[in-house]
Amino acid sequence: MSDANRRTIVWATLGALIATWITMPxxxxxxxxxxxDQNKPINMTGTVTSLKWSNPHGWLYMDVxxxxxxxxxxxxxxxxxxxxxxxxxxxxxxxxxxxxRIEGFQARxxxxxxxxxxxxxxxxxxxFQVSPPVTLAPPGAH
Amino acid sequence: xxxxxLQLLSCVPPALLVAxxxxxxxxxASAPIRRLPDGKPDISGYYMTDAGGANYGLEARxxxxxxxxxxxxxVDPPDGKLPYLPWARAEKNERALPHRGYxxxxxxxxxxxxxxxxxxxxxxxxxxxxxxxxxxxxxxxYRTIPLDGRAHLPDNIRLWQGDSVGHWEGDxxxxxxxxxxGKTWLNEYGDVVSHxxxxxxxxxxxxxxxxxxxxxxxxxxxxxxxxxIEMPLQRQPEELLEVACHEDNAxxxxxxxxxxxxxxxxxxEKRP
Numbered sequence: 001m002s003d004a005n006r007r008t009i010v011w012a013t014l015g016a017l018i019a020t021w022i023t024m025p026x027x028x029x030x031x032x033x034x035x036x037d038q039n040k041p042i043n044m045t046g047t048v049t050s051l052k053w054s055n056p057h058g059w060l061y062m063d064v065x066x067x068x069x070x071x072x073x074x075x076x077x078x079x080x081x082x083x084x085x086x087x088x089x090x091x092x093x094x095x096x097x098x099x100x101r102i103e104g105f106q107a108r109x110x111x112x113x114x115x116x117x118x119x120x121x122x123x124x125x126x127x128f129q130v131s132p133p134v135t136l137a138p139p140g141a142h
Numbered sequence: 143x144x145x146x147x148l149q150l151l152s153c154v155p156p157a158l159l160v161a162x163x164x165x166x167x168x169x170x171a172s173a174p175i176r177r178l179p180d181g182k183p184d185i186s187g188y189y190m191t192d193a194g195g196a197n198y199g200l201e202a203r204x205x206x207x208x209x210x211x212x213x214x215x216x217v218d219p220p221d222g223k224l225p226y227l228p229w230a231r232a233e234k235n236e237r238a239l240p241h242r243g244y245x246x247x248x249x250x251x252x253x254x255x256x257x258x259x260x261x262x263x264x265x266x267x268x269x270x271x272x273x274x275x276x277x278x279x280x281x282x283x284y285r286t287i288p289l290d291g292r293a294h295l296p297d298n299i300r301l302w303q304g305d306s307v308g309h310w311e312g313d314x315x316x317x318x319x320x321x322x323x324g325k326t327w328l329n330e331y332g333d334v335v336s337h338x339x340x341x342x343x344x345x346x347x348x349x350x351x352x353x354x355x356x357x358x359x360x361x362x363x364x365x366x367x368x369x370x371i372e373m374p375l376q377r378q379p380e381e382l383l384e385v386a387c388h389e390d391n392a393x394x395x396x397x398x399x400x401x402x403x404x405x406x407x408x409x410x411e412k413r414p
Binding site for chain 1: 205206207208209239240241242243244246248249251262264280281330380383384385386387388389390391392393394395396397399400402403
């Protein structure tokens with residue numbers, strides 16, 4: 001498949017998701033505040049490598065180029081898979097190659113792991129937002 | 143059927159779906175309670191508890207970082223406070239700290255116990271086969287509640303969900319639960335129960351689609367007196383989905399790292 005065709009498919013899929021962007025409380029089987037650090041806000045743009053549709057939570061993986069020029073594959077925790085389903089998300093809604101900007105908070109004692117509190121298309125459209133919204137970090141913070 | 147419904151749901155903008163459900167509930171608000179052929183209330187169906195943050199604290203509390211607020215659910219004592227014994231209040235306060243997040247049994251995918259199973263943020267289904275009420279909780283647990291007046295299990299048998307027996311008092315279903323194992327937390331904020339916990343729940347039909355849920359918890363090892371919570375169960379069209387919680391519980395490893403780092407720091411500070 002050519003890159004142009006791949007981009008067309010990616011944008012068509014993301015376009016379908018735009019109609020069902022969601023805002024919801026941070027629903028989990030565990031304490032998000034125990035796992036993630038409000039003093040470590042992140043705001044990153046990158047390229048999706050996979051969306052893991054797993055229990056008890058979905059995970060979005062994204063390659064992010066750091067200020068040192070190195071690419072790191074970050075894991076972003078989503079809300080529960082069933083909450084995503086009920087909000088209209090499907091497992092192929094965010095295909096590899098999608099360009100996203102994600103705001104959230106890094107885990108307290110792990111590597112490139114963060115909770116995604118807001119997910120935006122690179123065009124500026126909001127795909128997901130935890131409710132109530134939490135403090136935003138400046139672009140590039142990580 | 144389930145697949146079709148989900149496909150339909152996925153095509154409907156969430157705001158429209160919510161509006162439709164609210165409109166249906168408004169229509170049903172004045173409808174009388176449903177009844178079985180024997181005249182008992184028919185409370186079978188799918189419900190979402192209007193839990194108002196009970197899974198994050200039973201006493202009223204404000205929103206904190208990534209932890210929803212709780213509107214407060216305690217109707218007795220009148221001050222809305224849990225009548226903790228001092229040691230248990232101290233334990234609850236420590237459980238709210240990050241290094242104790244690993245200790246919440248639901249983080250390990252254990253079942254939530256009673257009454258927490260009723261207000262974790264996931265739907266439930268009530269069935270009424272002859273002689274029983276069965277509650278299926280999407281969060282991987284269930285209770286089979288006989289209505290034939292049988293005795294509880296022997297006291298030396300202890301269970302995560304306890305042993306429940308029920309009976310009708312007029313239109314109210316009364317469920318008595320004992321034999322609990324004392325390992326559960328009442329919410330993510332760490333509210334405490336012990337193996338001495340017993341629970342009397344009342345399911346009070348209000349209209350065709352609403353049931354008032356009231357639970358009185360007695361635990362003399364933790365509290366100075368019994369206390370009661372209340373919240374509504376709202377009928378909803380959604381069916382239960384699968385939750386295979388052990389599939390990829392990466393959070394548990396992260397929470398363990400937080401706990402281990404705290405312990406290492408504590409040990410370092412204690413060294414001469």
